[in-house]
């Protein structure tokens with residue numbers, strides 16, 4: 690059994706990974722209290738003492754608004770601590786796999802699905818800190834894998850928290866018959882967390898590099914929400930709840946939607962996500978009750 694040290698085991702992704710894969714891997718998941726990843730000496734000591742085949746790094750400050758207000762803390766956790774873990778992984782010969790974000794594309798102006806090789810210049814602290822983490826980690830450990838994840842959704846489950854996300858926010862609004870604004874000048878992938886978790890072990894075998902990781906989405910955010918609600922709840926509900934926000938991003942349309950070509954090719958088509966719209970439809974049919982065991 691491969692030994693995996695996972696950071697962020699109490700978080701959205703970490704808790705689901707542990708629940709899903711605890712019987713397949715020997716998983717070690719230090720809590721924040723047990724291992725503060727911003728303490729470099731503690732990180733090196735912990736990793737050397739315990740050893741691992743893979744370090745799966747999901748701990749982060751994942752709230753972009755908080756990062757904007759607390760840039761130093763964001764830099765410490767999202768950039769520097771990530772490099773400490775990469776160095777520790779290298780020291781013991783472990784594969785280092787960590788979560789970056791599609792937010793690194795938030796300064797780009799291209800249309801269509803974005804690939805990993807385009808020039809990027811993120812416009813917020815979170816994006817810049819994730820990008821610097823990618824660059825520094827790959828200098829330290831060229832065989833490390835950075836996963837540029839999209840916005841993910843799931844409902845909160847026992848011992849598995851979920852931040853407010855596309856699905857929970859929309860379903861609450863439907864229940865309360867409350868109108869919600871969705872930007873027409875925004876394109877982004879939105880991914881079922883269950884697919885993200887299911888495919889994660891395959892990323893341990895990828896060649897080092899940066900990979901987009903999540904659902905492709907050709908629809909804008911308004912069309913994504915409207916089409917989904919129309920099919921699931923009918924046109925009347927869609928009209929009542931899903932409103933077009935024509936102002937947000939109107940000056941500079943926002944496109945952070947990712948192409949999955951690179952990871953698909955690198956994994957011989959094994960790493961493959963359902964696109965956002967189909968994923969949402971599948972979710973209600975197949976996965977809503979899925980408990981990750």
Ligand SMILES: NC(=O)c1ccc[n+]([C@@H]2O[C@H](COP(=O)([O-])OP(=O)(O)OC[C@H]3O[C@@H](n4cnc5c(N)ncnc54)[C@H](OP(=O)(O)O)[C@@H]3O)[C@@H](O)[C@H]2O)c1
Nearest residue numbers: 697699700701702721725726748749751788838839840841
């Ligand atoms: N969720 C999304 O939609 C999304 C989208 C794109 C990318 N990502 C990226 O995916 C990864 C996982 O995100 P997530 O949603 O699972 O994050 P999350 O739910 O916010 O969990 C973050 C985890 O990091 C831990 N942590 C924070 N600071 C720490 C420190 N100094 N030392 C040790 N542990 C620390 C937290 O522990 P405590 O709670 O105990 O502090 C928590 O377990 C992150 O890199 C995030 O940036 C997420």
